[in-house]
Amino acid sequence: MPLPTPPVGTSWKAACADLWGERWVPSLADVLCIASRTVERWKSGDVEIPASLASDIVQLAASTTAPRVYGEMLRQVSCGRDLDTLTHILAKMREDDPLSRLQSKLRPHVFVSRRSREDVQTAAPAL
Numbered sequence: 238m239p240l241p242t243p244p245v246g247t248s249w250k251a252a253c254a255d256l257w258g259e260r261w262v263p264s265l266a267d268v269l270c271i272a273s274r275t276v277e278r279w280k281s282g283d284v285e286i287p288a289s290l291a292s293d294i295v296q297l298a299a300s301t302t303a304p305r306v307y308g309e310m311l312r313q314v315s316c317g318r319d320l321d322t323l324t325h326i327l328a329k330m331r332e333d334d335p336l337s338r339l340q341s342k343l344r345p346h347v348f349v350s351r352r353s354r355e356d357v358q359t360a361a362p363a364l
Contacts, residue, residue, distance in 0.1 A: 247295050247298075247299065248295070249286060249290075249291035249292075249294045249295055250280065251298075252294045252295045252297070252298035252299070252304075253265055253294060253298075255298045255304040255305070255308075256294075256297065256298050256304050256305065256307065256308030256311070257305070257308045257309070257312070258305065261308075262276045262277055262280060263276075264308065264312050265294075267312050267315050267316060268311050268312055268315045269290075269315075270315065297311075306327070309326065310323060310326075310327070313326055
């Protein structure tokens with residue numbers, strides 16, 4: 238399946254920031270198994286990043302709704318982490334995510350609310 242087309246004008250540097258945050262140089266170097274200095278040269282413009290690589294980075298960031306999680310998983314895989322470690326990291330990232338914490342707190346209330354509605358509907362006499 239082809240990667241989605243990123244928004245027009247998205248730069249590879251912005252895509253890297255989406256994937257790994259403002260300090261993205263070491264992470265990109267890890268994923269590509271290259272020296273951080275090479276990525277620093279690309280970032281500064283001293284050396285041009287290969288166009289196909291820049292395009293791939295932009296497409297990777299656009300291919301997910303959770304670029305930071307995806308970027309971290311790419312980095313961990315490139316460092317040789319095993320599946321158990323990756324699963325633990327992903328679970329920890331979910332715990333640290335404010336939206337996930339809020340959703341986990343709301344789930345019991347949503348269940349009770351649905352259950353209460355069902356109880357009311359079954360207990361109400363049919364007209």
